[in-house]
Amino acid sequence: MPDATGRERLLTVALPTGTAVAFLAVWQAVATLWAIPAVILPAPSDIVRQLVGSWGELLYQASFTGAEALAACVLSGIVGILVAAMLASSTPLREMLYPNLVAFQLIPKIALAPLFVIWLGIDAPSRLAFSTFISFFPVAIGTLTGLQSTNPNAIRLCQSLTASPSQIFRHVQVPYALPFFFSGMKVAATLSVIGIVVGEFISSKHGLGSYILLAGSRAETARIFAALVVLCVIGLALYGAIAWLELRVRRAWRG
Amino acid sequence: MAAIRWRAWRPIVLPLLFAGALLLAWQELTGWLAVSPMLLVPPSAIWSVLVQAWPVLLAQSWPTLVNSVVGFLLASGLGIALGGALVVSRRVEQAFWPHVLIFQLIPKVAVAPLFIIWLGMGPTSRLAFAVFLSFFPIAVSAATGFRAADPTALRLCRSLTATTWQTFLRVRVPYAIPHIFAGLKVGVTVAIIGVVIGEFVTAQEGLGYIIMFASSAAQTALVFATIALLCGIGLLLYGAVALGEWFVRRWYGAPISAGGFE
Amino acid sequence: MLSLSEPALPGECIRAEKAWKIYDTAKGPVEAVAGVSFSVRRGEFVAILGPSGCGKSTLLMMCGGLEAITAGRISVDGAPIACPRTSIGVMFQESTLLPWKSVLDNVMFPIELLHRPRREHMARARELLSLVGLSGFESHKPHQLSGGMRQRAAICRALVYDPDILLMDEPFSALDAITRDEMNDALLDIWTRYTKTALFVTHSIREAVYLADRVLVMNRRPATIVADIAIPIPRPRDPSVGETKLFNELCSTLRGMIEHSHRAARDVTPYA
Ligand SMILES: Nc1ncnc2c1ncn2[C@@H]1O[C@H](COP(=O)(O)OP(=O)(O)OP(=O)(O)O)[C@@H](O)[C@H]1O
């Protein structure tokens, strides 16, 4: 009987891996057996070949996208914290700004990308600004929610111990807000990559976004897929970095 | 008396006041500082362009609106169906849930050129891309919702020898409704984003195309006017989903709080 | 008058023979029920009494077919139980009312699921609700009721489709002492009227003695029944029996047994 749990644990790893492998196998079989043109659907083996073949080029392009996405993610973290701190510190300010910010969140902000090109040109600062613009919001809302969700009894306890406001902030409010901040950051990590790629779509001369667009216009489908694989790795790596950071910070705060 | 009324109105009046003040400052400062109309145009100029170019803008907003709505509806159907399928069996869930989650995390917009290769430059590829983008948030929240049912309520159903289907319809679905609508609200915005990005990339028709065209021709006022229209569409569709949620909740006849159980 | 079925034939209704339950957890197997045997006669009210975590809920859920039996057997009405049956009604620790349904719709929920005729059961549901003092609250939502009112609605729901056996898992443990006494009286009232077979889990000694014909005392480690005590207090019972000498003697006997088994368990596993 105790084997059942071991089996369960094995299945949680084996089943998803199995479906992924099966999917790739079917893809490979369909692409080769039906002789589907590589323009429509390259086989996974073609994609791997492409990935290996143009490795240097891909890495070069990825360095732009990756660096800019990372910078945008960090920036949106900073901007998000600043906005949240501002809104948390003053009730009238919060009442004035918060509903406008929320309404702003409901519109398709991606459509503003060309404006950033008009304002800041086609270089990295333009993309950084745009990407930060679309990704700081979840951080701001998350952090604000966290700062406001602090248990009022914990604050009252600190006050009864004659703690100073900065002590209360450090010992109570920050620990309460951290999980909220990080869940906002995880969304921002995904959004910042999206922001950079959309920016590269419409303006840039380098980066994976423009590389994909160029390959698309030449109908080099295998190249698109290879670039997509690299892009996914960037996205997951950024997300993983945030998750790892969260673990470290939380552990550090708990002592 | 007056104080009480002010306190009740404050949360509505203050934000509106702020937005109005912002518009006014924008209007006055652009004139005062003589900002180049290439960079920033005052709201009044945006308005006049909006009025002037109205026939064109209306004609171009039609494909954007239709593709967004149809794409969103298709994605909702597919997403809720997949979310339901995922909770049918534990094994299915184990097999597919991690993939859905990973897809949530990767930058899916980059796939746009593939859709052009597969489906051409026409509206079909933009529609398909919108479905593809908005499908994932809906599926994830639907699956989360279907699993949010109170375990003792499920146990009650078992003790009453309810069938899987009965349990699904009468307990899992009502518990899932708040989650599903949370996903739909995200999905509807994402569907518009999908269509607009498609229009950016294919440059054939739609408001996204107008924005690209106008920005490359340095017609900043037209860019702003089109963005304003697009924002209007975004708020409209979001409002429609929120209204739908209100109706469904009223039909089920209770204030359902996510996960709440009495 | 309500058209619930008359008490069925006398005889054995529930029988457990060396029933075991072992849960597989990440930290290894947990022995929740260790070879329990007992039987309940038709129309009898039996309470299962034991400390928290000793396996009472698990045992009850096994009797209802809601939890698989690892070894041994439990039969209900002569047939081994493998899955839930409509002849068994279950009441849970929480009222488990569906928050989006009105009180009446919640009580009618089993009728809906079982496709029973709606009209006549509607009348029955209303009568049950008035019996527990909830008439006038039919269209209220659960969140508009107090905890005790919710549990009363849950009793009605368990009775509306007329099961022969009621399994109750600490149905009143979340209530305050005063409401709890009220609920006990309401339950006794209903039970004497329709004489269902009842298996009632509790960790309150007084509640067990007040309600039951027999009390089964459960132990924690090993999780098994250590005593089977008859409660010879005549029925109908009312709150005044709580002051009688017999009642208090029975209570202190049971308390002694639980403390004894507790101490024994602690000696075997010194704070594992
Ligand atoms: N699903 C489960 N998986 C693993 N272990 C379980 C499970 N359910 C119960 N247990 C374990 O089985 C033992 C008995 O649990 P059970 O719920 O039957 O106790 P109980 O007597 O009803 O307690 P209480 O009075 O607190 O309700 C406990 O040690 C518990 O940890």
Ligand SMILES: [Mg+2]
């Ligand atoms: Mg229990």
